Amino acid sequence: MARLCSIVVPPKFLLLLHLATAVIGVDHYTRADFPADFVFGSGTAAPQYEGAAFEDGRTPSIWDTFAHSGRYQINGRHRSGGLQNLYIVVKTHSQKDFAEYADVCFKEFGDRVLHWTTLNEVNVAALGGYDEGTIALGHCSKRSVCAKGDSTTEPYTATQNGKVGLNIYAVGFIPYTNSTQDVMATQRVQDFYIGWVINPLIFGDYPDIVKKRAKTRIPAFTKQESEQIKGSLDFIGVNHYFTVFVKDDPSTKRDIKDFYADLAAELICQMTRRNGTLNDTSRVEYVQAYIGSVLDAVRNGSNTKGYFVWTFLDCLELLDGYGTSFGLYYVDLDDKELKRYQKLSARWYSNFLKGKKGTMPNAITRGPNSDWVIFPREGKKLAVGRSVRS
Numbered sequence: 006m007a008r009l010c011s012i013v014v015p016p017k018f019l020l021l022l023h024l025a026t027a028v029i030g031v032d033h034y035t036r037a038d039f040p041a042d043f044v045f046g047s048g049t050a051a052p053q054y055e056g057a058a059f060e061d062g063r064t065p066s067i068w069d070t071f072a073h074s075g076r077y078q079i080n081g082r083h084r085s086g087g088l089q090n091l092y093i094v095v096k097t098h099s100q101k102d103f104a105e106y107a108d109v110c111f112k113e114f115g116d117r118v119l120h121w122t123t124l125n126e127v128n129v130a131a132l133g134g135y136d137e138g139t140i141a142l143g144h145c146s147k148r149s150v151c152a153k154g155d156s157t158t159e160p161y162t163a164t165q166n167g168k169v170g171l172n173i174y175a176v177g178f179i180p181y182t183n184s185t186q187d188v189m190a191t192q193r194v195q196d197f198y199i200g201w202v203i204n205p206l207i208f209g210d211y212p213d214i215v216k217k218r219a220k221t222r223i224p225a226f227t228k229q230e231s232e233q234i235k236g237s238l239d240f241i242g243v244n245h246y247f248t249v250f251v252k253d254d255p256s257t258k259r260d261i262k263d264f265y266a267d268l269a270a271e272l273i274c275q276m277t278r279r280n281g282t283l284n285d286t287s288r289v290e291y292v293q294a295y296i297g298s299v300l301d302a303v304r305n306g307s308n309t310k311g312y313f314v315w316t317f318l319d320c321l322e323l324l325d326g327y328g329t330s331f332g333l334y335y336v337d338l339d340d341k342e343l344k345r346y347q348k349l350s351a352r353w354y355s356n357f358l359k360g361k362k363g364t365m366p367n368a369i370t371r372g373p374n375s376d377w378v379i380f381p382r383e384g385k386k387l388a389v390g391r392s393v394r395s
Contacts, residue, residue, distance in 0.1 A: 033362060034296070034297060034300055034362070035357075035360055035362055036357060036358060036359075036360050037360060038300055039300060039303065040303065042310070043303070043309075043310065043311060043312075044310060044311035044312075045311065045312055045313070046312075046313045047313055047314045047315070047316065047317040047333060047354070048313045048314070048315045048317065049316055049317045049320065050125065050316075050320070051066075052066050052067075052069075052323075053068075053320040053321045053322070053323060054320045054321070068323075103123075107121075107123075111167075115167060118167060119168065120167060120168050120170065120240065120311075121167055121168070121169045121170070122169075122170055122171055122172045122242050123169060123170075123171055124171055124172070125172045125244075126172055126173065126174035126323075127171065127172075127173070127174075127202055128173060128174050128198060128199070128201065128202050168239035168240055169238065169239055170238045170239050170240035170241055170242055171202070171206065171238055171242065172241075172242035172243075172244055173199060173202055173203060173241060173243060173244065174198070174244050174246070175198070175199055175243050175244060175246070176198075176245065176246050176247055176249050176274075177245070177247070177248035177249070178191050178194050178195050178198075178248075178251050179191065179248060179249070179250055179251065180250070180251055181250040181251055181252035181271075181273065182252075184253075186253035186255075187251060187252055187253050189253065190251050190253035190254075190270040191251040191270075193268070193269070193270065194251050194268060194270050194272070196212035196214050196215055197212075197214075197215055197264065197267065197268050200212040200215065201215050203241065205226065205231075205234055205235075206234055206235070206236075206237055206238050207235070207236065208235060209226065209231035209232065209234060209235035210226055210231055211223065215267075218267040222262075240310065244315070247274055249272045249273060249274040250272070250273040250274070251271075251272060251273075252270060252271040252272075252273065253269070253270055253271075254270050254271045255269050278329060279319075279327065279328055279329050279330040280330070283335060283346055283347070283348045283349060284349050285349050285350050286349060288348075288349075289349055289350050292314060292350060292353065292354065296312060296357070299312055314333060314350075314354060315331055316331050316332050317332065317333055317334065318332035318333065318334035318335075318336055318345055319331070319332035319334070319335060319336040319338075320332065320336075332348070333347075333348055333350050333351035333354060334347055334348060334351055335347075335348055
């Protein structure tokens with residue numbers, strides 16, 4: 006999230022979806038090394054990809070409303086040829102609305118969709134939408150930023166054979182130093198970012214540190230509610246983005262007592278900005294190592310069931326707009342047709358899924374006239390489109 010890192014160093018049964026950072030894993034493997042029922046794919050999300058808010062019976066989503074002034078979305082409905090979304094994000098105001106929506110989804114798509122996530126990155130939706138006001142719905146306490154909202158309380162209150170779970174926004178938290186303070190702060194940050202959402206679904210209640218610091222600003226579960234939600238999910242989706250260093254900061258002073266004041270920690274991370282290169286070799290190296298690490302985990306007993314690269318093509322990132330570019334396919338935002346170009350990482354991933362060894366493919370190079378991108382393939386050069394410049 007935009008406020009996840011207070012310091013940004015410029016140049017990253019489970020269903021796993023991720024962005025790029027750095028890991029070490031198995032060097033040589035193929036698709037066949039994974040269990041036969043292990044699922045691979047790439048993720049996308051309608052609110053970040055689709056346009057056409059008023060066409061074919063569609064009405065504006067909260068993101069269409071939030072981003073209507075100048076921040077347009079990549080128009081996937083017009084150009085995708087009918088992509089099927091892997092995740093359905095639901096934002097409703099009542100349990101009745103949600104139940105009716107889910108019932109329609111199950112009846113219409115239950116024979117094809119086997120895994121459902123009720124909410125995608127619910128912790129991000131709560132913090133960005135109800136504490137900072139930086140994403141839809143845009144609530145916060147600062148009236149110079151948000152027309153309504155209360156940052157002290159709102160973040161804490163927000164028939165087929167398929168499985169139902171929930172996706173959590175997750176990063177790797179590492180102590181900034183080996184000091185006791187930083188180690189304890191790291192556990193506290195994990196409890197607030199992840200335990201806040203996952204613990205009630207596993208154990209029936211929030212982590213003790215969250216209840217202690219949030220006090221009456223976080224709602225308490227009744228015994229009946231606790232028993233009802235405990236163990237209520239079939240899987241946990243982990244949207245893993247990058248690694249951050251955690252530094253204890255007990256002197257954190259904020260105008261309001263909110264989530265970040267409760268956190269009392271400074272988060273330091275590294276992010277890669279959007280650029281025009283198609284030769285994303287560092288991304289290929291990362292994805293190769295990451296999948297190798299997933300294979301290591303599976304072999305060591307992890308009940309991880311799938312892996313999805315984020316994202317299929319460049320889209321409107323909820324926390325950074327168009328400032329970052331994580332697509333396997335590059336989208337030229339300066340082209341009125343929003344043309345797409347295959348990146349090196351897309352070729353690598355495609356080869357891997359076809360059963361080839363997870364090794365680096367040939368690089369994408371620019372043609373002599375600088376107007377074409379050339380893909381060396383089987384000893385031949387194939388012009389596939391204009392080059393994309395930074």
